Amino acid sequence: MKTDLRTALKLTFAGFVACVLTTSLLYSVFDGDEWFARSIGGIVLVFGIGALARAGRFPGFSVPLLQVAGVLVYLTSTYAPDDAKGGWLPGEATLRTLGDLADAAFTEIDTVTPPLTPSESLTFLVVAGVAAMAVVVDLLAAGLRQTALAGIPLLVLYIIPAAVLPDGVHGALFLLPALGYLLLLITDSRERLLRWGVAVSGRADGARTRASGELGQMTRRIGVTVLSLSIVIPALAPRLSDGAFGSGGLGNDPDGGGTISTLNPLVSMRRDLVRPQDVDLMRVRTDSVNADELYLRAVTLDTFDGEEWRAGRREVRRFDTGLPKPIGLPDALATATVTTTVEALDALESDYVPMPFPATRLEIEGGWRVDPLTSNVVSHDGPKQISGSSYTVRSYDVSPQPTDVLPAIQIEPYLEPYLRLPADLPNRVKQLAERVTRGADTVLGRAIALQQWFRDPNEFAYDLRQRPGTGKDAILAFLNDRRGYCEQFASTMAVMARHLGIPARVNVGFTPGAPAADGSRIISAHDAHAWPELYLPGVGWTRFEPTPGSAQSNPDVPNWLAPQPETETPGGDEGPVEEATPDPQPTDAPGATAPPDPAAAPTSTACPPDPDVPCTELPPPPDDTDLTSSSGGGWGWLKWVLPVLLGLVLLLVPWAAREAVRRRRWALAGTAAAGGAAAEWAWAELRDSTVDLGYTWPEARTPRQTSAELVGDGKLGPRAADALAMITQYVERVRYAPSGTGAPAGPSRDDLRTAVDDVRRELGETAGRQRRLRATFLPRSLATLLGRAALRTRERAVAARRSVLRTLRLRRA
CATH class of the missing domain: 1.20.5 (Single alpha-helices involved in coiled-coils or other helix-helix interfaces)
Structure with missing residues (x-):
């Protein structure tokens, strides 16, 4: 039966209302109104495009494609206009920016407990998710007329607040999506009910009269069922009230802790480093005698899976002011204390507290949790909790001597996770680690050898224009190009240290910043930094600094880790390499033989020719072609072509399946043993072709009744009417012939096929182009x-x- 435009628009409006009601549930998770306004804008856009496309008789399969394209333009113009052409047309740079926003949003989700005021990245994820829900609801309800299935995406959005809120969602709030779902069912139910037993032409007025009473009864049953379930389901699912972490979180304990699972925060660090204009984030005052070495550590990345460094799942605990003592730190070294006061400016948004390591006491207002394994302190109320606040940290001033480090390390169970590496770690990484540390027979000697090799200006150069990444492929590219920034230096040294048997992890935080006139230090966005932390026996976790100095930031080596006179740093490219990859040659300019001033940026042929513009003050990035060819070997276009090809393949699957059924039927009808069965095969093909075009086929009617209604409803011409009559007569003779007389003689298989094709062609002309396309690509x-x-x-x-x-x-x- 043809779905008229009026019915489709009614379903579109019902889907719109259902999505708005369900989205309002997120008010229990997020504060503010900006996220809701932008989400409603996405919903209006999706259903508006759907209504206009159906009013314009666009092919059904094209409607969700147009909606997805519209949502992408909407997200681009809202969240990444600077990277888009004309401020709205998305490109590769736009997709990278939106991907970075998504990564940052997932990090925020996994590290904070709602309700909270969402950041820009989290707002983006909410708007994108709500828009995706709207596309699916519109496709199922108004496109495919599967209103019952349209409740699934609505339920998915409901699960979000039910799963993350510490106290769960109040049962009454479940009524909102339930009412929206009920509206969808009621809107669609009348036409579906009237179709039961109604003629093909839909002109049976008696059936409509009979169905009106049934409609009211069915509506009442649906309403009572849905609204009852909306109250019963939350009561029967108490686990939905558990929060993500915190006082009511998963794995919570009497101490009010929980579990958190964070994603890679290196995305936020890079965004700070490449800001065109630097922004002050913190003002720090400390009584440390080595204030220029006082790094502020925020988050520790302790898991390397071959694709990235990330923070693993860990247990967090409440604390008053005292923090757990770092594991492995000897009492003999934990004597002198340092007091540091940090004033977080309004521009700083962070789920973690940047503070010196190792810290023993933290005085800060608000809801915070501490991870005993890493001493990371994470927010319980979102990244804006730290903005504009002040806090005081008391930490140890650990100043060991090289003689305090034991020559060998005993791996205890606690340290085993910090040695894990993927089984397919490239041999080149292992070989270089072993060559660089050749001749160093102690843990400290090997660690210093690695550090000095990375800081050697004849080997490596600092360059922020390199692509981000900490996986195996990014490490290999970094070792080949010998150019990168702190992300590559820190992750590569940590991987090499693990291969050499030294427990290692990566920290993300800030360098000490620049001194101010009043004695404080100003830490800005460009001071964001990543560095490796290695476990030294007899000392504990120790900061190393492989990143060379640059004009933008000057990371400094701890004074006691300066290379010893007897420690030699062999070149990284001595001896043969087993792999086919040739040893990279330094890209520094000829003549750069003497180590430069640490505060100066290393020069190379890849840097801008103007000596006043160092590598870290970036010119416009290379065009997309250069970026693709440098990282993907010229095959970057595949990530655009493959999804398109996959979409085309998926689009052709229903057509191919329907065509296979048609061919099999006619093949069976043409066999010598077919006899009267050929009539049934032809009748089945005619039935399915009619259903594909949107007409109904009441099974209870006789072939003659069905034929008569098809002639009238399909407005068949003389030729098609005669063909339909021939098929009908043959089917009647086969079905109603006296038993024992054998199959009556009838037309050949080819004549039957021609007749079915004639009828299908004229029925398609009457149905219109949209239903013909749907019959081809989405056969019912x-x-x-x-x-x-x-x-x-x-x-x-x-x-x-x-x-x-x-x-x-x-x-x-």
Whole structure:
């Protein structure tokens, strides 16, 4: 039956209302109104495009594609206009920016407990998710007329507040998505009910009168069922009230802790480093005698899976002011203390507290949790909690001597995770680590050798224009190009240290910043930094600094880790390399033989020619072609082509399946043993072709009744009407011929096929182009065929089971 435009628009409006009601649930998770306004804008855009496309008789399969394109433009113009062409047309740079926003949003989700005021990145994720829900609801309800399934995406959005709120969602709030879902069902129910037993033409007024009473009864039943379930389901699912972490979180304990799982915060660090204009984030005052070495550590990345460094899942605990003592730090070294006061400016938003390591006491207001394994302090109320606040940290001033480090390390169970590496770690990484540390027979000697090799200006150069990444491929590219920034230096040294048997992890935080006139230090966005932390026996976790100095930031080596006179740093490219990859040559300019001033930026042929513009003050980035060819070997276009090809393949799957069914039927109809079965094959093909075009096919009617209604409803011409009459007469003779007379003579298989094609062609002309396209690419008859196949399979399984039981009974007898 043809779905008229009026019905489709009603379903579109009902889907819009259902999505708005369900989205309002997120007010229990997020504060403010900006996220809701932008989400409603996405919903309006999706359903507006759907309504206009259906009013314009666009092909059904094109509607969700247009909606997705519209949402992408909407997100681009809202969240990444600077990277888009004209401020709205997305490109590769836009997708990278949106991907960075998504990564930052997932980090925020996994590290804070709602309710909270969402950041820009989290707002982006909410708007994108709500828009995706709207596309699916519109496709199921108004596009495919599967309103029952449209409740699934609505339920998915409901699960979000139910799963993350510490106290769960109040049962009454479940009424909102339930009412929206009920509106969808009621809107669609009338037409579906009137279709039951109604003629093909839909002109049976008596059936409409009879169905009106049934409609009211069915509506009441649906309403009572849905609204009852909306109250019963939350009561029967108490686990939905557990929060992500915190006082009511997963794995919570009497101390009010919980578990957190964070993603890679290196995305935020890079965004700070490449800001065109620097922004002050913190003002720090400290009584440390080595204030220029006082790094502020925020988050520790302790898991390397070959694709990235990330913070693993860890247990967090409440604390008053005292922090747990770092594991492995000897009492003999934990004597002198340092007091540091940090004034977080309004521009700073962070889920973690930047503070010196190792810290023993933290005085800060608000809800915070501490991870005893890493001493990371994470927010319980979102990244804006730290903005504008002041806090005081008391930490140890650990100043060991090289003689305090034991020559060998004993790996305890606590340290085993910090040695894990993927099994497919490239051999080149292992070989270089072993060559660089050749001749160093102690843990400290190997660690210093690695550090000095990375800081050697004849080996490596600092360059922020390199692509981000900490996985195996990024490490290999970094070792080949010998150019990168702190992300690559820190991650590569940590991986090499683990290969050499030294427990290692990566920290993200800030360098000490620049001194101010009043004696404080100003830490800005450009001071964001990453560095490795290695476990030294007898000392504990120790900061190393492999990143060379630059004009933008001057990371400094701890004074006691300066290279010893007897420690030599062999070159990293001595000896043969087993892999086919040639040893990279330094890209520094000729003549750079003497180590420069640490505060000066290393020069190379890849840097801008103007000596007043160092590498870290970036010119415009290379165009997309250069970036693709440098990182993907010229195959970057595949990530655009493959999804398109996959979409085309998926689009052609229903057509191919329907065509296979059609060919099989005509093949069976042409066999010598077909006889009268050829009529049934032709009739089945005519039935499915009619259903595909949007007409109904009441099974209870006789072939002659169905034929008469098709002629009138399909406005068949003389040729198609004669063809339909010929098929009908043959089917009647086969079905109603006296038994024992054999199959009556009839037209050939080719004549039947021609007749079915003539009828289908004229029915398609009457149905219109949109329904013809839907019949080609989304044939409805496939669903019926699959249902019949499933029913036959079930019947065969039941019969087989009965046969087995019968055999067993006979054997027992």
